[in-house]
Amino acid sequence: MNLPLHEKIRSEIEADILTGVRTPGSRLPTEHDLMQQYGCSRMTVSKALSALAGGGLIERRKRAGSFVARPKAHSMMLDIPDLEQEIVQRGQRYRFELSERTIVPPGTPQAREAGLAEEGELLMIAGVHLADDVPLACELRLVSLAAVPEMAAQPFDDDSPGAWLLKHVPWTEAETRIASVAASTGVAAQLKLSVGAPCLFVERRTWRGSEGITQVRQHFVGSAYSLVARFGPAKRAPGS
Amino acid sequence: MNLPLHEKIRSEIEADILTGVRTPGSRLPTEHDLMQQYGCSRMTVSKALSALAGGGLIERRKRAGSFVARPKAHSMMLDIPDLEQEIVQRGQRYRFELSERTIVPPGTPQAREAGLAEEGELLMIAGVHLADDVPLACELRLVSLAAVPEMAAQPFDDDSPGAWLLKHVPWTEAETRIASVAASTGVAAQLKLSVGAPCLFVERRTWRGSEGITQVRQHFVGSAYSLVARFGPAKRAPGS
DNA sequence: TCGTCAATTATGTCTATACATTATCGGCGA
DNA sequence: TCGCCGATAATGTATAGACATAATTGACGA
Numbered sequence: 001m002n003l004p005l006h007e008k009i010r011s012e013i014e015a016d017i018l019t020g021v022r023t024p025g026s027r028l029p030t031e032h033d034l035m036q037q038y039g040c041s042r043m044t045v046s047k048a049l050s051a052l053a054g055g056g057l058i059e060r061r062k063r064a065g066s067f068v069a070r071p072k073a074h075s076m077m078l079d080i081p082d083l084e085q086e087i088v089q090r091g092q093r094y095r096f097e098l099s100e101r102t103i104v105p106p107g108t109p110q111a112r113e114a115g116l117a118e119e120g121e122l123l124m125i126a127g128v129h130l131a132d133d134v135p136l137a138c139e140l141r142l143v144s145l146a147a148v149p150e151m152a153a154q155p156f157d158d159d160s161p162g163a164w165l166l167k168h169v170p171w172t173e174a175e176t177r178i179a180s181v182a183a184s185t186g187v188a189a190q191l192k193l194s195v196g197a198p199c200l201f202v203e204r205r206t207w208r209g210s211e212g213i214t215q216v217r218q219h220f221v222g223s224a225y226s227l228v229a230r231f232g233p234a235k236r237a238p239g240s
Numbered sequence: 241m242n243l244p245l246h247e248k249i250r251s252e253i254e255a256d257i258l259t260g261v262r263t264p265g266s267r268l269p270t271e272h273d274l275m276q277q278y279g280c281s282r283m284t285v286s287k288a289l290s291a292l293a294g295g296g297l298i299e300r301r302k303r304a305g306s307f308v309a310r311p312k313a314h315s316m317m318l319d320i321p322d323l324e325q326e327i328v329q330r331g332q333r334y335r336f337e338l339s340e341r342t343i344v345p346p347g348t349p350q351a352r353e354a355g356l357a358e359e360g361e362l363l364m365i366a367g368v369h370l371a372d373d374v375p376l377a378c379e380l381r382l383v384s385l386a387a388v389p390e391m392a393a394q395p396f397d398d399d400s401p402g403a404w405l406l407k408h409v410p411w412t413e414a415e416t417r418i419a420s421v422a423a424s425t426g427v428a429a430q431l432k433l434s435v436g437a438p439c440l441f442v443e444r445r446t447w448r449g450s451e452g453i454t455q456v457r458q459h460f461v462g463s464a465y466s467l468v469a470r471f472g473p474a475k476r477a478p479g480s
Numbered sequence: 481t482c483g484t485c486a487a488t489t490a491t492g493t494c495t496a497t498a499c500a501t502t503a504t505c506g507g508c509g510a
Numbered sequence: 511t512c513g514c515c516g517a518t519a520a521t522g523t524a525t526a527g528a529c530a531t532a533a534t535t536g537a538c539g540a
Contacts, residue, residue: 004493018412018449030520041495046521054294062521063503076416078318078469166314170260176316179466180420180440198438198462200420208259222420222438229318229469232413232447244523270490281525286491302491303533 005040009048017057017068028058028066076229080176080204083129083137084163092131096160099190100126104142111142116212120146125161128190136224138190141216148213162216171206171213178202178227187219198222245280249288257297257308264310268298271306316469320416320444323369323377324403332371336400339430340366344382351382356452360386365401368430376464378430381456388453402456411446411453418442418467427459438462 016022034045052058060066087094104111104122111122123143129136143151181201188195200220206213256262274285292298299309327334344351344362351362363383369376383391421441428435440460446453
């Protein structure tokens with residue numbers, strides 16, 4: 001491994017922390033010490049320490065020094081894949097079946113609840129995602145036409161509105177709620193399940209700045225779908 | 241806002257990307273151009289671009305230049321709350337009720353399935369998390385005693401093993417799978433639900449380096465619990 | 481026409497230096 | 511004893527220059 005020096009310094013200190021050689025709260029050598037230890041300039045050491053600080057492994061305080069961070073309240077990265085991609089990757093055929101497409105006038109309770117634009121019209125789209133013609137998930141989506149006027153012209157007979165939005169509309173904030181619910185009669189009918197069957201329920205809202213773009217509620221067939229979240233060195237095969 | 245220059249450059253370019261001024265795949269100005277544009281040295285520009293690359297927003301290629309990255313799958317930050325904290329924060333009383341505590345010898349199918357140490361013994365802990373004495377979730381946990389020998393001495397009559405592990409054992413990698421399942425007879429009994437009721441199922445494994453530490457399977461009462469994932473500067477009050 | 485190779489160009493790493501910023505420490509005075 | 515305050519020691523930011531590295535481009539030759 002021919003790592004650049006700052007990477008080498010970073011990884012050595014990281015290893016010390018992860019293996020417990022350096023314990024949370026303890027102080028690291030100063031940049032000046034490390035610079036002598038590795039025989040390099042302060043900038044190089046600083047780069048290594050900054051990277052560690054960026055990763056949350058250490059905390060740097062002026063005048064005081066650098067300290068191993070205490071284990072934080074942790075969060076993980078949740079991949080939100082495009083359903084079409086995911087299904088195709090499984091070797092199945094993807095299809096989106098549009099079941100409803102309406103314009104919702106502003107001011108209705110439905111529009112208000114979605115937390116989207118108070119003023120403009122909303123486009124409501126309902127449909128089912130099918131893998132080899134078997135329902136995998138159904139969704140009910142509201143899109144602010146004020147934020148995405150082009151949306152009104154899209155047909156979505158076959159293409160999913162989620163994929164289209166992902167490609168064409170940039171967003172800056174999103175929030176996803178994940179729960180487990182029993183299939184209602186409506187959902188059960190769409191997913192060809194029995195009423196009361198467990199469904200993974202995902203509700204997502206996205207914004208650009210403070211402007212709401214879309215809200216979507218999806219019910220996944222519980223037995224056929226799961227989400228995965230990760231923390232740490234991404235996409236590493238277990239055991240390498 | 242008195243940001244340092246490299247932060248200012250970073251955030252301006254970031255804004256351009258998020259608002260769609262710079263579209264995925266398009267090329268950014270070269271470091272040399274930006275250096276003239278901002279009237280600073282190349283190191284400063286480079287630092288800003290490196291930060292963006294680290295965040296996955298742009299991709300840098302030697303000789304070719306820097307490009308706005310195409311997002312393959314959106315990832316969001318999933319908060320993994322400590323159940324005790326969460327329940328107390330709701331204004332309820334937290335209790336962990338231990339229902340089983342066994343040493344699992346190495347080599348059993350159970351141990352193998354968990355993907356933990358092949359060699360050492362495992363500690364198996366089962367119990368229920370209660371909020372005001374109402375079951376919220378049940379869990380079945382396996383801990384590698386080779387990785388965490390101190391665990392054997394802990395009682396866990398009242399304290400949850402998850403909270404203890406979080407505080408005392410550092411980890412470097414974790415994977416969480418989230419699904420919706422129907423309550424089995426065993427789970428239903430523990431959670432005081434009817435068989436078949438929807439449960440949010442969470443399975444998490446953690447490692448330190450390549451050494452497996454623990455695996456836990458939790459079933460949450462579907463009607464009482466949900467997870468939230470976020471992207472962006474949010475922390476938005478629902479309805480603001 | 482097509483493949484090869486070298487020149488070019490943009491990023492990657494590193495140094496030595498300078499000055500800014502800020503929390504801590506220790507001393508001085510009330 | 512206590513509080514204020516300046517000296518100090520650490521990190522934070524930035525510069526200008528040097529050389530390394532790698533991929534694209536284009537020119538040259540078969």
